[in-house]
Amino acid sequence: MLIHKGYIGHVEFDDETEIFHGEVINTRDVITFQGSTVAEIKKAFKESIDDYLAFCIERDEEPEKPFSGKFNLRLDPELHRQVYIAARQHHMSLNQWITETIRQHIQE
Numbered sequence: 001m002l003i004h005k006g007y008i009g010h011v012e013f014d015d016e017t018e019i020f021h022g023e024v025i026n027t028r029d030v031i032t033f034q035g036s037t038v039a040e041i042k043k044a045f046k047e048s049i050d051d052y053l054a055f056c057i058e059r060d061e062e063p064e065k066p067f068s069g070k071f072n073l074r075l076d077p078e079l080h081r082q083v084y085i086a087a088r089q090h091h092m093s094l095n096q097w098i099t100e101t102i103r104q105h106i107q108e
Helices: 038-058 077-089 094-107
Strands: 002-004 007-014 019-024 032-035
Touching (some): 007 038, 077 094
Antiparallel strands (some): 002 007, 019 032
8 A cells, every 4th residue: 555645545466568557545536657666656656646736736726635534424214213223222423333333344
């Protein structure tokens, strides 16, 4: 995993072309990079982030920040009620219960 200025890059190797391809995975904006060696892919990753940030400044736009930890969730009303009851039974807020349930599921 590559990390630069809070952005996380995921890299895969294409054995047919013998090139590393990467993409920033913690933002909705599409930021990609590539290289043929480990040193090249690391450099290309950092340059892509820096270029993206410079491009946003040039356009007077806020760059897409790495995920903030907030998202909206829509549930069927009955499921919403059940989740609320489960959270209350565990003496947790709805947010705490959902966060803990997701964390447990990911760690399985």
